[in-house]
Amino acid sequence: SNIIVTIPVVVHVLYNTAAQNISDAQVQSQLDVLNADFHRLNGDLSKVPAAFTSLIGDAGVQFVLAKRDPSGNATTGIVHKSTTATSFDSSDKMKYSSSGGDDAWPAASYLNLWSCNLGGGLLGYAQFPGGAPATDGVAILYSAFGSGGTAVAPYDLGRTATHEVGHWLNLRHIWGDARCGNDQVSDTPTQQTSNYGCPAFPHVTCSNGASGDMFMNYMDYTDDGCMQMFSSGQGDRMDALFATGGSRAALLT
Numbered sequence: 399s400n401i402i403v404t405i406p407v408v409v410h411v412l413y414n415t416a417a418q419n420i421s422d423a424q425v426q427s428q429l430d431v432l433n434a435d436f437h438r439l440n441g442d443l444s445k446v447p448a449a450f451t452s453l454i455g456d457a458g459v460q461f462v463l464a465k466r467d468p469s470g471n472a473t474t475g476i477v478h479k480s481t482t483a484t485s486f487d488s489s490d491k492m493k494y495s496s497s498g499g500d501d502a503w504p505a506a507s508y509l510n511l512w513s514c515n516l517g518g519g520l521l522g523y524a525q526f527p528g529g530a531p532a533t534d535g536v537a538i539l540y541s542a543f544g545s546g547g548t549a550v551a552p553y554d555l556g557r558t559a560t561h562e563v564g565h566w567l568n569l570r571h572i573w574g575d576a577r578c579g580n581d582q583v584s585d586t587p588t589q590q591t592s593n594y595g596c597p598a599f600p601h602v603t604c605s606n607g608a609s610g611d612m613f614m615n616y617m618d619y620t621d622d623g624c625m626q627m628f629s630s631g632q633g634d635r636m637d638a639l640f641a642t643g644g645s646r647a648a649l650l651t
């Protein structure tokens with residue numbers, strides 16, 4: 399990517415316990431990871447197998463905590479809010495003050511991130527482009543948010559948000575959510591299904607050749623320390639959203 403897009407971010411920190419009230423430093427650690435991962439500046443790029451290094455993409459997207467709230471007042475871009483809800487799930491309740499959450503800031507102007515407790519082993523989830531503004535954004539488990547503080551291995555390097563913001567920018571899972579499925583990106587190899595943990599290279603499936611699965615891609619399900627790249631094709635797919643008429647172009651104005 400040649401273009402650099404800068405997106406204002408608001409982080410809604412919802413807490414029912416003191417531990418869930420993650421610090422501003424932990425929030426900033428997540429912004430730092432996003433800024434590295436979406437601009438090919440992550441320090442662990444050297445872990446990408448040589449067979450895939452020519453495919454490493456630069457999404458050219460950067461993130462900054464909002465300096466103005468929707469009313470135009472100065473803000474840190476971080477909202478800390480106590481909730482009586484002990485846990486949330488993927489039903490969007492964290493996105494509404496009326497259900498123990500915190501209302502989204504206008505989706506045309508901000509990326510909304512919610513840090514909260516999530517049940518059922520869920521690390522996070524995202525809304526794809528084109529959905530309802532009130533629920534647009536990404537929810538992340540507080541113990542998988544950023545690094546340091548409450549973050550717990552193997553999901554303590556901020557890659558849950560990298561993965562989910564990838565969805566928010568229209569990326570599909572690299573296995574195409576089907577056996578040998580299609581993720582609509584031509585330079586990511588077809589692979590049988592999701593990978594977990596830290597696979598050994600190569601992991602060949604679906605007759606995908608000597609290099610096998612691109613399991614170190616952020617859109618797989620491997621551990622935070624075992625994912626290091628978007629592909630060029632994924633970068634192009636994200637960038638298309640910011641072109642004239644693209645579904646996230648309003649964020650640039």
Ligand code: ARG
Binds near residue numbers: 522559622
């Ligand atoms: N939505 C996925 C889940 O909840 C996110 C996986 C993120 N993977 C990671 N290594 N952080 O399982």
Ligand code: ZN
Binds near residue numbers: 561565571
């Ligand atoms: Zn996903």
Ligand code: CA
Binds near residue numbers: 580581584587
């Ligand atoms: Ca592909």
